[in-house]
Amino acid sequence: MQELKAGVHRYLTDVHPDKQPLFDSLATGQSPSVMFITCADSRIDPSLITQTEPGDLFVARNAGNIIPASDADLSAEGTVASVEYAVSALQVSHIVVCGHADCGAVKAAMNPVSASEMAQVSAWIDHADTGGHSDLSAAIEANVMAQLRNLMSYDFVSDAVETGTLTLAGWVYDIATGMVRVRAAETGGANGSGTFTPITATAGSSQ
Ligand SMILES: [Zn+2]
Numbered sequence: 444m445q446e447l448k449a450g451v452h453r454y455l456t457d458v459h460p461d462k463q464p465l466f467d468s469l470a471t472g473q474s475p476s477v478m479f480i481t482c483a484d485s486r487i488d489p490s491l492i493t494q495t496e497p498g499d500l501f502v503a504r505n506a507g508n509i510i511p512a513s514d515a516d517l518s519a520e521g522t523v524a525s526v527e528y529a530v531s532a533l534q535v536s537h538i539v540v541c542g543h544a545d546c547g548a549v550k551a552a553m554n555p556v557s558a559s560e561m562a563q564v565s566a567w568i569d570h571a572d573t574g575g576h577s578d579l580s581a582a583i584e585a586n587v588m589a590q591l592r593n594l595m596s597y598d599f600v601s602d603a604v605e606t607g608t609l610t611l612a613g614w615v616y617d618i619a620t621g622m623v624r625v626r627a628a629e630t631g632g633a634n635g636s637g638t639f640t641p642i643t644a645t646a647g648s649s650q
Pocket residue numbers: 482483484506507508543545546547548549
């Protein structure tokens with residue numbers, strides 16, 4: 444904890460003052476255009492990998508970048524509530540679901556016995572979908588696509604997508620190389636992980 448407090452001190456003295464105009468503009472409201480849903484994994488830093496600033500990304504994180512589908516037996520769920528707020532109140536234009544290499548939640552979903560001692564984890568990863576893949580990379584991609592389909596199970600998402608005010612995208616982040624592979628959502632809901640294509644230094648602006 445001491446390390447964190449020292450970090451806050453450095454932030455207050457060295458970092459925040461440099462961005463004072465930005466924080467002044469953000470002090471009374473936000474209007475992000477992107478919702479970014481990713482795993483709680485400590486190795487992912489959404490702002491770092493997208494080189495965005497405070498105010499740019501509306502972020503929701505949980506183990507496995509999961510969005511339970513609308514028919515899941517949940518009276519309220521934090522990630523879904525965050526999605527509804529992002530779409531209905533903030534009116535974001537894009538939702539990114541970003542999975543990542545070496546994801547522990549996807550590994551657990553591939554081998555549920557490994558998490559059977561943890562009741563909450565077991566129940567949560569029931570909402571993951573690895574597409575039956577035994578290859579971890581394919582399972583990670585399949586889970587991203589499944590979560591995009593789950594997003595589309597909510598009227599407030601599918602209506603906005605069909606109206607053209609919202610797009611969905613699936614990403615997979617590789618920790619070792621920093622590479623992000625992207626696939627536009629296959630919102631129709633067919634199975635399969637599809638082809639994820641790397642965002643390159645020259646093609647990055649097209650996604
Ligand atoms: Zn993960």
